[in-house]
Amino acid sequence: MNIEPLSIAGAYEITARVHADHRGEFSRFYCESTFAEHGLNTHWVQHNRSLTKAKGAVRGMHLQYPPHAEIKLVQCVAGAVFDVLVDLRAKSSTFGQWQSVRLDASRHNAVYIPHGVAHGFQALTDDARLIYLHSSAYTPQVEGGVRHDDPDLDIAWPLPVGEVSHKDRALPSLSSIQPVEL
Template sequence: MIFTPTSLAGCFLVTPNVLGDHRGWFMRTYCKNSFAEIGHQKEWVQMNHSYTAQKGTVRGMHFQLPPHEEIKLVRCIAGTAYDVIVDLRKNSATYLQWFGAEISARNRQMMYIPEGCAHGFQALTDDVELVYCHSGFYTPEAESGLRYNDPKINIQWPLEPVELSVRDQQHPLL
């Protein structure tokens, strides 16, 4: 696997090494030893799978409040998504900065999101599916978010957002 640092400290685009022949292909999407090289020591305790039907839909920006922060590893297994991270770590040199990248079933890249960051995405095609690994269990009372269009962060979504949950529309502004 190739771990490409992003502009946000501790965030990586992860590109698996794909081995293929006339039968198809194989790739490793997680290896404890490889992830240890970027400082990842926590166990993945939960996996989630989301489906987004309509191109332009935005989901996010979600995070869990302390002490329930979690690391996420996000992989797109169908369609294409614009995956976004916002650094909410007050002691970080990249505090309140954001990073976005296209992840897709075709490019097979994954996004590694450290604790203390908000995460969201926009479907760039219809029928987008994401699989998430989480280092912490979902804790409803720790669930939080920030507004996808907060002017203080100014995320540049590739498409005009067309579908948002009521919850995501009502997240507070910074």
């Protein structure tokens, strides 16, 4: 595994080594000892997956507040997505900044998202499938996030924005959120 830091502190792009032969491919999504060596979370309590049917659809930008703040490990296992992280940590030097990583099933890469950083993505292909590991269970009472189309964030979505859930359209702007105190 190759673990490369992103510009948002505590976030990483993780690229697996792919072993291929005439039967297909094999790669490792997670390795406890490798993550521990890099000081990353090794305790996952929930494993989720999503399917986004339509190219251009946007999900996010989501997070959970303490005491149920979560670390996420996200990988695209079919298709490709424009994955976006937004730093919402109160004392972070990159508060309010975003970064993107193209997650592509053919690249076998993943993104590690620390506490206090919102996550979302735009499907670059039809039928984009993601898997997620979470360090904390889903707790609706502490969920939050920011709007995908907030002009203060000015996220440069690569495709015209297609479907967005009513719930995600109702997320607040960056200027009206409570920054995450960790």
